[in-house]
Amino acid sequence: MNIILLGPPGAGKGTQATQLVDSRGMVQLSTGDMLRAAVKAGTPTGLKAKAVMEAGQLVSDDIVSGIIGEALDDLSTDTGVIFDGYPRTAAQAESLDEILSARGRTLHHVIELEVNEDALVERITGRFTCASCGEGYHDSFKLPKVAGICDRCGSTEFKRRPDDNEETVRTRMAEYRAKTAPILPIYEARGIVSRVDGMADMAHVSSAIASILDTSILDRPQA
Ligand code: AMP
Numbered sequence: 001m002n003i004i005l006l007g008p009p010g011a012g013k014g015t016q017a018t019q020l021v022d023s024r025g026m027v028q029l030s031t032g033d034m035l036r037a038a039v040k041a042g043t044p045t046g047l048k049a050k051a052v053m054e055a056g057q058l059v060s061d062d063i064v065s066g067i068i069g070e071a072l073d074d075l076s077t078d079t080g081v082i083f084d085g086y087p088r089t090a091a092q093a094e095s096l097d098e099i100l101s102a103r104g105r106t107l108h109h110v111i112e113l114e115v116n117e118d119a120l121v122e123r124i125t126g127r128f129t130c131a132s133c134g135e136g137y138h139d140s141f142k143l144p145k146v147a148g149i150c151d152r153c154g155s156t157e158f159k160r161r162p163d164d165n166e167e168t169v170r171t172r173m174a175e176y177r178a179k180t181a182p183i184l185p186i187y188e189a190r191g192i193v194s195r196v197d198g199m200a201d202m203a204h205v206s207s208a209i210a211s212i213l214d215t216s217i218l219d220r221p222q223a
Helices: 013-024 031-041 044-054 061-073 090-102 117-125 166-188 202-219
Strands: 002-006 027-030 081-084 109-114 127-130 136-138 193-197
Touching: 002 013, 002 166, 013 027, 013 081, 013 202, 027 031, 027 061, 031 044, 031 061, 031 081, 044 061, 061 090, 090 166, 109 166, 109 202, 117 127, 117 166, 166 193, 193 202
Parallel strands: 002 081, 002 109, 027 081, 109 193
Antiparallel strands: 127 136
């Protein structure tokens, strides 16, 4: 099963994708994570993307669609994929159709996490992660149990994304509204869009997503 998780920055796409990886053995393809890795490694793609990402704008369609195509080439067709943060423009949605059909894959679901943007700003600007194991924390909602020490691995190093400041977050949301939300009708016309309340707590969001995925398996015509 191949699915897209759609929603503005901070809607919980990454968190929900991680849950699906753990519970269903799907693979998460996050263009944001892949671009951050490229920036860190100083690759030509990373060098091109760095300033654009720090400004909260969108990296070029060719770059991200290229990254997605290459990542899919490393996976067998029967591995389910969660597209997290891709596609983000109509051109990317079109490329994704071509990329999938060239690899014998179909898109089964587009799940939109619906959220309140003002609450998201607090969610995003407070988040940080363990620099060693990646465990997620938040200034207001989830501090380490012992101050300054990661609950999971004991590291004392933490990091924040450079684009998680309020000004950049507002730009990222405006980009979502202007360029990403308008691609939903493409998928609505195919009858594959479901909406989930992304402001509910994490467990509720996970179970809502699980029931969308499981219902579609039950509904599938029997051979
Ligand atoms: P994310 O981690 O998904 O919030 O992405 C972080 C940043 O990476 C975005 O603000 C963009 O600058 C860039 N980015 C990630 N995915 C895409 C995409 N599909 N298209 C264009 N830019 C992207």
